Amino acid sequence: MKRILLAVVCCVLFLFGGSLSAKAVENTGSTxxxxxxxxxxxxxxxxxxxxxxxxxxxxxxxxxxxxxxxxxxxxxxxxxxxxxxxxxxxxxxxxxxxxxxxxxxxxxxxxxxxxxxxSDQQPLWKQMEYKVVNPLKRMQLTAKQGHSTEVQEATNEFLSNYYIVRPALSVDIAEETFAAVDDQVAFIEKMRSHSFQTKADQERLATATATLESVFTDEKEASEPSLFWLITxxxxxxxxxxxxxxxxxxxxxxxxxxxxxxx
Structure with a gap:
């Protein structure tokens, strides 16, 4: 597959590389x-x-x-x-x-x-999954262990990364899903001072983790890049x-x- 894609790239560049005028290129791709x-x-x-x-x-x-x-x-x-x-x-x-x-x-x-x-598929924000979800998992683990300092550090990392990806999420996932995610994040911000010490807080934290994981994995994944995507x-x-x-x-x-x- 990689050889085919490389051949396509070479063909596109060979056929169009020397002949594209500025006007033609300006019409390529949306604003x-x-x-x-x-x-x-x-x-x-x-x-x-x-x-x-x-x-x-x-x-x-x-x-x-x-x-x-x-x-x-x-x-x-x-x-x-x-x-x-x-x-x-x-x-x-x-x-x-x-x-x-x-x-x-x-x-x-x-x-x-x-x-x-x-983007219709494979949006870049999906590449942020590890940076968003992993701190949440660390928060769960350290909260159970009673390590409040580590909980706060992981919470800071999670919130920082979540707010990077939040604008993209707001336009790319269902409105009710986005509202649910924002609700979970609001809970995390509210309860962080208590380091999620109670069982109820830890269960809610687990729910927040599951919700965000589903957001990153619930889209249709394309196994191979299409020719159209490559040319575009x-x-x-x-x-x-x-x-x-x-x-x-x-x-x-x-x-x-x-x-x-x-x-």
Whole structure:
């Protein structure tokens, strides 16, 4: 299968690599797909501690996304969620006292959210299963053992990772399921100060763990990537590159304007 996929990639690049015009590429992939790819650029910049550039990419993305026809097709709640998530992330990137971890987490949330909106299968947030569920299991174990310090550490890790993935979950799972998950998380936040010492609390914690595990495993899993997915991914990467070039051009024009004003 891997050889077949490699052959397909080579064929696609050979047939289209030298002949795609900018106009043709611009029509490849949706604005949302381009936005998802561009959010990945911002995330990588933040990982390199290039926060100003990451903010500029995200600001450009927010502006372009707001103008797109596809943004208007989203449900009103989804529009508000995307806007508020990006705006909160921009505010975090602008904080001088903010840590790199906090900034990367915020941008990861944006990336997962946009991917959840555009992906029909294998959303990226599913890759967070271990980071979300494993701390919950540690909370169960250490609560039974009466190790309150370890319980608090595991709770901090769980909540941090849950709030990264929460925006994506809110648009990608059934409304009643999301409400149930949020209810379980609210219980964890409320009872954490007691370190889940009672049997009732520990049973509720086990229920929360089972609920979140089901969220990560209850979707249809594709055993092999489809040819359509592969070609779409290649198109999305090419589109994102041109989208990024557009941002660079936009940034350059702004810089020139500032220099002209100074003169």
């Amino acid at each position: 949302l797909e381009k936005a998802a790819q561009l959010s990945d650029q911002a995330l990588e910049l933040a990982k390199e501690e290039r926060y100003k550039e990451a903010s500029e990419v995200l600001s450009y993305l927010l502006t372009q996304f707001g103008k797109s026809e596809e943004q208007a097709k989203l449900a009103r709640a989804q529009q508000r969620l995307v806007d508020s998530t990006m705006e909160t992330t921009l505010a975090t990137l602008g904080k001088i006292e903010g840590t790199q971890e906090e900034k990367v987490e915020r941008l990861t949330g944006v990336r997962l959210l946009l991917d959840a909106i555009v 991914s290649i198109g999305g990467i090419i589109s994102a590159t041109l989208f990024y070039v557009g941002w660079r051009k936009y940034r350059g024009e702004k810089t020139k304007l500032k220099e002209t004003d100074k003169r």
